[in-house]
Amino acid sequence: MKWETVIGLELHVQLACESKIFSSSSTKYGMPQNTQASLVDLGYPGVLPVLNHQAVVMAIKFGLAVDAEIAEKSIFARKNYFYPDLPKGYQISQYELPIVFNGSIEIPIHNKSMKTIRITRAHLEEDAGKSIHDKFHNASAIDLNRAGTPLLEIVSEPDLSSSEEASSYMQKIHQLVRYLKISDGNMQEGSFRCDANISLRPLGSNDLGTRAEIKNINSFKFVEKAIEFEVERQKAILEEGESVIQETRLYDSEKNETRSMRSKEEANDYRYFPDPDLLPILVGKDLINGIKKELPELFDQKVHRYIKQYSIRKVDAIEIAKNVDIAEFFEALIHHFNENYQQAANWLLSELMGYLNKENISIKDLTITADASADLLQKIHENVVSASMAKIILKQLIETNDSVDEIIEAQGLKQISDSTQIESIIMEVLESFPDQRDQYLSGKEQVLGFLIGQVMKKSSGKANPKMVNEILLEKIEEYRRI
Amino acid sequence: MERFTLKKLIHMISQREISSAELVSMYFERIKKYDHFLNSFITLNQESAKEQSLIADKKIHAGNYDLLTGIPYASKDIFCTKGIKTTCASKMLENFIPPYDSTVINQIKNSGAILMGKTNMDEFAMGSSNETSYFGPVYNPWDLERSPGGSSGGSAAAVASGIIPIALGTDTGGSIRQPAAFTGITGLKPTYGRCSRYGMVAFASSLDQAGLLALTAEDIAIFLETMSGFDPLDSTSVEEAVPQYSDFVHNSIEGKIIGLPKEFFNNSLDSDSQRILNQGIEIYEKLGAKITEISLPNVGYSVPTYYVVASAECSSNLARYDGIRYGYRDDDTKDLDDLYRTNRQIGFGDEVKRRIMTGTYVLSAGYYDAYYLKAQKVRQLISNDFTEAFKEVDLIVGPTTQSPAFSIGEKIDDPVSMYMNDIYTISSNLAGLPALSHPVGFIDKLPIGMQLIAPHFQESQLLNFCHLFQQETDFHLQQPQPFLDD
């Protein structure tokens, strides 16, 4: 029996609002327990929710970016269940009338083609607090700082057919929310969480099999692994002739397995009904059009523009645009340095990103400005410094507060491009190494490398390598005639 | 013992006939002397009230004071009051001291009025007799074996007996108007959204409203201005300007049209009540109003509609009471489920449990459409009936209750019979309309009330009609016998 995999993903994205969705508490991450939990967040008697404008705007931005419909009228509903990290005993979410629905997005899949994944809906809701089970010996600790943080829950249709597709979709949405600046997408901090609904069905069938929901997936790699494990698990069950139980399972990344959750989710009847403390959200055409106008350029448009406007190679354009922070840095860079865009791209990707990756720094934490980088690029372009000199300068730039000029001056890194100077160094070397010189002249061409090395050594690395090469070849020939 | 109206007290203060400190002292004396008969207070705010009265007197002496400076009032124990126990008459919040004031309390504080104490009520505002309170029932000053009505029974008994001049109440299905009728005083439920609900412990969010119980319409008009108004902390609060209600009470009602819903004057009302109400209606005619019959065809569905909506909302609103962040917490529970159930079993009384269970049921899988959704549609029907009626009439008049106050213990074991008490009052909560009850006569020496219902935000009309009625009659001036002699 051949099986096909059917996957739908539910992504919970924390919106980058300053305050919570229904209260004015800060949403800052990592603060001491319960210091960001107000009366409203704590569900005190008599408190009431008031909706954050920015959360609505961000939801609409997302909807527009995935070509979805924006509901003219959407409703908040209460999802009722008991858990200590849910102070009111209900979560304010959206049920029958979500703010965004019927969207879609294209994702790249394995054979380099694109597949359209439908997005059923995206709705606003509040996040719950956190329970920590290993803090106290005989009790669980509850921290409600996170309770009330704005979430956008993005639900896909079960259009994903493999773990790779799921990962690709997750990455695409991740990139999108960061591009839109509606979320920082920080998975370590819980800003971007994934639940996967997985089921199998006989190949060719149109019915949906029983699905299991896997929670607690917080990386692209884990979503693939969790799905792979789950598919095998379900396959084994089905091939025994048994049925898959519809349940919620937790993914354990250490053991690489999913296991059943014995928890609040079981057999729960959430008794959704419209929240009477909140009124319908009415979104008019003016608001939508205003937001549409301010939508930033997205990934595909950017890649296209880089290729067309800057004549950068497609593979480089994709690499730069993949991360909105890198793209923004690049655009600032070429704003100041517009002599050679491909050169800028090359430098950014290999030199700058190379350095950052090695030191494990994110471009957001980069201490040098695009301005200073452009300065350096300009010097490279004009051959004032050699490529290896540039590496040294870059490191200095990042580690000190000095400007490019100051560094070059201080370290005497200026490249020697004066042919007379280079010539005299070359003559010295040719005189000092007659054996190698003669070896070259008798046909051993690889010795040239040694001689070039000596020239560079003598010039403390500053001689312009291209010129050294040219002039050395010229001068060594003069010895042949002798 | 003279029952002073708010208007009288304000006059006495301005004439320097009495100081705020003397007033506060006098009312605490009265409470001490009579409240053990009534059980209308849960908490008294003596020290703070006395301090505030001294500050008030300084302001009064300096000539730098407001209308309500130094005037005592009481609040139903459902309004959060910072630093003062707020129990909702429940064991669940027996020792709860809110770290904040509700908006209404804050507004009144700013006006200079002085909070004397928190009044007894049905637990979490669920009840029509003030018999479900964890702190014992309240007794009707007209007959101590009878209920003062509920859920604002404490506020009603305190005002009717004269131990407090005016009190805050809340009305979700009649909880201000019915006790006002049972105790012979005047009670107003404003338009939904007129007064902020922030800090007012929620029972049924789309029905609850803060309101007043006092001796006269004029008194209510004065105080209503202070507690009304838009609150950014309450999404259901309406941005509607607050009129100077006192300015409107003296207007003529000549030519105004009063509608009498035929569904209110049918067989459900006994003949004595019919007769007294008719006499009341004649007075309005004498004052210049025209009377016409109207129909509210769906109003008969009010009680079942209300009990679906209110139970559903309260079942969810009361889910936060788990003892974890505040409230009653048992110290001997073995796991999380046990914690929740034990705290809630011990913390809540029977009526609260019944309403939570009913609400949970009507929202549960398979029943939502038949009950909750259906009830919301019937609610629209009832509301439409009023909208249609108000195209023809300016005001709607009817009974407040089916009968005068019943005996304590008479209905407590029969929930449905108790619920039927609200038959005339519930529909205005469903439609969000402002409504008022004022005394209209007596049956066997027990007061009965007449109800006025106006279109949205026309509280001034209600107060206007009521004031003119109170100029023509003296029902509202009758005092309960046990408290007449000092």
Next chain:
Amino acid sequence: MTVKKSDINHICDLSKLRIDENEISIFTKQISDILNMINELEQADTNNIKPMAHPMNMSQRLRKDKAILNNDRDLFQENAIDSEDGFYKVPKVID
């Protein structure tokens, strides 16, 4: 319409209530009576009627996204019977 004991038990599970054995019969009867009363709604003709969630025809007001930095944790935790080190405590939950 009769509600069964098992219904009552289920409702109690959903709403985290507990009714003692000796009270279950009474509650079952009372809830049945209430539901019987509620069932009268069936007779209302609600064809083409939209459900009314709010008495006022209003839409949700939006609040400006500005954080107010108040830390009243200690004040609030005075109300909590079991808290430690800034956390609220509950019996251990096993997921």
